[in-house]
Amino acid sequence: MTKQQRRATLMDVANAAGVSRALVSIVMRGAPGAAEGTREKVLEAARELGYRADTRARLLRSSRTKLLGLVFSSSQPFHTEIVDAAYAEAAARGYEIALSAVAAGRPEERAIESLLDVGAEALILISSTLSNEELARHARQVPVVSLLRDEVGEEVDSVSSDDHAGIRIAVEHLTNLGHRRIVHVDGGSAVSADHRREAFRAEMLRHGLEPVVVPGGPDEEAGIRAGRNFQAFAPTAVIGFNDRCALGVMEGLRASGLKVPADVSVLGYDDSQFARLSYVQLSSISQDAPLLAAAAVDRAVDRVEGTRPPASVVRMPHLVVRETTAKAATVQTDTASVG
């Protein structure tokens, strides 16, 4: 059995350096109030003993943990891209990130509780599925920032991407390429699915086109299933709920012998790592995850430090054109021509 050696404490350093604990504390924090000579003597002793401040004790006393809680879903690769960016921004502002995943058998509430237990000073929730009431309840204890979901009430911050604008850009991109028969495979019960679906309907009507929506979901399987349902409509372009869904759609088309983009254009949403894969090269609507993550961390820090009241930030998505969208085939069979 390996013996675990006790960690050096402030007291040990103080004894070694021949000063009081308080002074060591001052030196270790880099706070003013110590003479240059003693400062160095203390640092020397600390180095000697391999001293590292015990964060728990420090935080217990100062009630500052400099810890931001981030709840993500372990099954959404897109979320992990946000995690990466959040770490970077948090570090830049002198905070740490505490992660907690929503997984099978582990609801969002549990994930949140575990973050509060380790002392998170604020919560950032990605695509939260909690009700506004539940969010408000947590917001009474600690600042809450909702990421990728807006309309979360007065007390909760939100950082999201303009879904309507994203769909508008998508529809415009495709109509500019001459597409008229465009299908949207929706996200089913996923968080932004309603927004995108409604936006699609509105934008298609605005262009005088029939808005065909096929039930889908957030993953490849959903895209493939949806493919079987829109074959009859013979679209020349498909807008997927997200990239994974669009990948499924592409796979379905490929199975039916249709070429992308020669026969059908496919547009994804999220601009995730899947879209960027060299053999996929999926055109997609980018929400710019790193920027969203940074904005969320910024708001969380501002709230923790009391510099700002809760607010909603909405960022504009943008189009990334790759190789799955192209001009519509020139032979447009029975559709109405442009007005």
Added chain:
Amino acid sequence: MTKQQRRATLMDVANAAGVSRALVSIVMRGAPGAAEGTREKVLEAARELGYRADTRARLLRSSRTKLLGLVFSSSQPFHTEIVDAAYAEAAARGYEIALSAVAAGRPEERAIESLLDVGAEALILISSTLSNEELARHARQVPVVSLLRDEVGEEVDSVSSDDHAGIRIAVEHLTNLGHRRIVHVDGGSAVSADHRREAFRAEMLRHGLEPVVVPGGPDEEAGIRAGRNFQAFAPTAVIGFNDRCALGVMEGLRASGLKVPADVSVLGYDDSQFARLSYVQLSSISQDAPLLAAAAVDRAVDRVEGTRPPASVVRMPHLVVRETTAKAATVQTDTASVG
């Protein structure tokens, strides 16, 4: 500005229930020494006030947090499957998981420090890239379990899958199907890459076959790149370093007009969610992530509770046959018809 209400403490509950702090502590821990009646009165008061024990304070005094630190890589979807399983097993044993990701600009050491700071009692490191010396250094402070990497020294636990056996199973599966020209796209500098490469060489020689290894890596891009390099050899079967690599290989074959599995069989490794996608149906060597995760959590808990000394656990992988491996084409000549 929303006023943040102070979190309830033991003292608050004690006052509300009309008992001492110590008794509340006893009740909350479920320790013996409280009458049934008062126990319920205290629990009621705690529920009323929404009391949750402060992990930092608890740790400071008792050095027990019931928190296991788990380090994973945010860019490896396979890791997130492990995360899911770890949560479940930890919960079953009465522990919580604290997550910390290795990401761009966030080395493993930083991930570890942040876990120790929140009070993790043990560390589980997935595919750690630390040296054995560094691992040993941490192991002196806290039990360390290395997951998916073995040969980590005396003081460190390890839970891994038998890579040699996995490759043996893979090679046997393919030779049983009549394949003779088999290529292994290796994992480059990834953690288990060396083991699998050497195992492949040994197993192929054992079957009297030429072991052709092509440099690869852990993702789709690597698989595609590798594809360009083994065309000349015209293999009838390919073993990818992992599923993502195998996916890239398949994509490359498809681009060259070759059919899987009619022309070439492809076998993955990990049996990840990618392999299971309905349009992929990749045959793969399963390491059974959930079991590995559970074993790692078990070892960590056992170590924390002092019931066992460090040890190595090696689990047997097994074959999952799906649709990307099939009998070798009957015409096996030394001249392949590839351009």
Added chain:
DNA sequence: GCTGGTTTCTAGATCGTTCTAGTGAGAATA
């Protein structure tokens, strides 16, 4: 009533920090 043994409960110390309210020494000012 007294003693002894449970069971239930509590006071107070303690963990390793930070924070508050000082003390003491020396320099500057009156």
Added chain:
DNA sequence: TATTCTCACTAGAACGATCTAGAAACCAGC
């Protein structure tokens, strides 16, 4: 010389839990 002002430093009380030791209440046996 006495007073004030810094500056460097320290003692001791927090923070919110657990733990130890012991008190109080109750019951049994003699």
